Amino acid sequence: xxxxxxxxxxxxxxxxxxxxxxxxxxxxxxxxxxxxxxxxxxxxxxxxxxxxxxxxxxxxxxxxxxxxxxxxxxxxxxxxxxxxxxxxxxxxxxxxxxxxxxxxxxxxxxxxxxxxxxxxxxxxxxxxxxxxxxxxxxxxxxxxxxxxxxxxxxxxxxxxxxxxxxxxxxxxxxxxxxxxxxxxxxxxxxxxxxxxxxxxxxxxxxxxxxxxxxxxxxxxxxxxxxxxxxxxxxxxxxxxxxxxxxxxxxxxxxxxxxxxxxxxxxxxxxxxxxxxxxxxxxxxxxxxxxxxxxxxxxxxxxxxxxxxxxxxxxxxxxxxxxxxxxxxxxxxxxxxxxxxxxxxxxxxxxxxxxxxxxxxxxxxxxxxxx
Numbered sequence: 514x515x516x517x518x519x520x521x522x523x524x525x526x527x528x529x530x531x532x533x534x535x536x537x538x539x540x541x542x543x544x545x546x547x548x549x550x551x552x553x554x555x556x557x558x559x560x561x562x563x564x565x566x567x568x569x570x571x572x573x574x575x576x577x578x579x580x581x582x583x584x585x586x587x588x589x590x591x592x593x594x595x596x597x598x599x600x601x602x603x604x605x606x607x608x609x610x611x612x613x614x615x616x617x618x619x620x621x622x623x624x625x626x627x628x629x630x631x632x633x634x635x636x637x638x639x640x641x642x643x644x645x646x647x648x649x650x651x652x653x654x655x656x657x658x659x660x661x662x663x664x665x666x667x668x669x670x671x672x673x674x675x676x677x678x679x680x681x682x683x684x685x686x687x688x689x690x691x692x693x694x695x696x697x698x699x700x701x702x703x704x705x706x707x708x709x710x711x712x713x714x715x716x717x718x719x720x721x722x723x724x725x726x727x728x729x730x731x732x733x734x735x736x737x738x739x740x741x742x743x744x745x746x747x748x749x750x751x752x753x754x755x756x757x758x759x760x761x762x763x764x765x766x767x768x769x770x771x772x773x774x775x776x777x778x779x780x781x782x783x784x785x786x787x788x789x790x791x792x793x794x795x796x797x798x799x800x801x802x803x804x805x806x807x808x809x810x811x812x813x814x815x816x817x818x819x820x821x822x823x824x825x826x827x828x829x830x831x832x833x834x835x836x837x838x839x840x841x842x843x844x845x846x847x848x849x850x851x852x853x854x855x856x857x858x859x860x861x862x863x864x865x866x867x868x869x870x871x872x873x874x875x876x877x878x879x880x881x882x883x
Contacts, residue, residue: 514544514582515547516539516547516582519574519577523588524795524797526555526816528587528826529823530586530827530830531546531834532553533565535827536566536567537567542835547576549570549571578598579597582841583841584604585830587826589608600623601624602626603842604625604628605837608630611757611758611785617858617872624861626856631643631756633833636851642833644691646815649815652696653814653817654778655673655684655703657809657811658747658776659703661778661809666800673704681704681705682705682746683706683746684696686748686751687733687750688710688751689711689717693749696751697724701725708728742763743771743772745771746775748776757868759784760787761788761789763787765789768788768803768804771806775807777806777807779791779808779809782811786810788808795811795812796816837852844883847879863876864882
């Protein structure tokens with residue numbers, strides 16, 4: 514198979530989808546790897562690093578999309594890339610369709626095979642490709658939240674961990690998954706008073722066993738969220754429903770009860786966001802203020818630490834890239850149910866049920882298309 518690795522064109526995206534060690538393994542398996550010149554620059558990987566591993570460097574994206582059977586990206590195709598996609602071409606990337614109907618319609622029109630990192634599952638039902646980026650985003654959410662609590666950044670002027678004689682900040686984390694757990698570790702390590710909410714009591718019991726004593730746990734419901742949001746200095750939105758739009762846990766009326774200058778870091782913005790007032794931002798312009806609350810809603814948080822994120826991501830994706838390169842879009846894919854769950858759109862049909870439901874489109878089981 515010919516595998517193409519284009520340069521990421523999403524604003525402020527510095528990651529790359531395959532590293533040189535991955536190129537070497539793909540080449541060993543008999544595949545041809547085309548890498549766009551400069552694709553690895555943001556992750557401190559040179560074109561020479563790729564050629565030494567066995568890749569062919571290609572000038573510009575057009576020949577990559579024209580020649581490749583499978584495109585491996587980090588972020589979803591951007592509007593300028595839509596016209597480059599070919600019917601039946603496999604694209605393996607983050608898509609987050611439920612929050613982007615326009616993207617879904619474009620991929621349906623192009624009749625490509627969209628395999629989404631965020632819905633690929635492992636044998637335990639976990640999301641192995643999403644996990645490392647959730648770890649990064651969870652840790653960075655506290656780092657960014659602490660920064661925007663500073664007065665020059667439009668925040669309240671609070672040091673997250675306080676000092677002796679002065680109380681620390683109060684941090685509320687909505688969602689106890691990978692993002693929430695990593696956010697809690699960092700916030701607690703800085704000395705903040707941390708509350709984690711989740712709808713799963715077993716998950717809360719587990720987190721209580723592994724997190725420090727300055728972390729408290731509450732069942733997630735409207736009453737508890739409204740109460741704790743009104744007290745919080747920093748709120749981190751970390752809830753996820755696989756393949757579906759994020760639930761709105763903070764409506765505008767609730768946001769109005771927050772203290773002016775508080776910060777909301779909506780990590781769930783890729784899937785639509787947890788707050789009614791959230792909308793996507795970029796690293797170049799990461800915040801906006803609504804109802805007196807600083808909103809940080811960057812859609813590719815891990816892209817800011819591209820070196821760490823690229824290697825963390827490709828550690829997780831490479832086994833699936835190798836598997837997908839072996840099978841292509843064929844009946845063999847059904848024998849790999851973990852990878853098959855990554856197929857969200859194929860040949861003009863929506864093949865992931867939660868995505869179809871949220872977009873109001875017909876659901877077509879993958880087995881029928883294969």
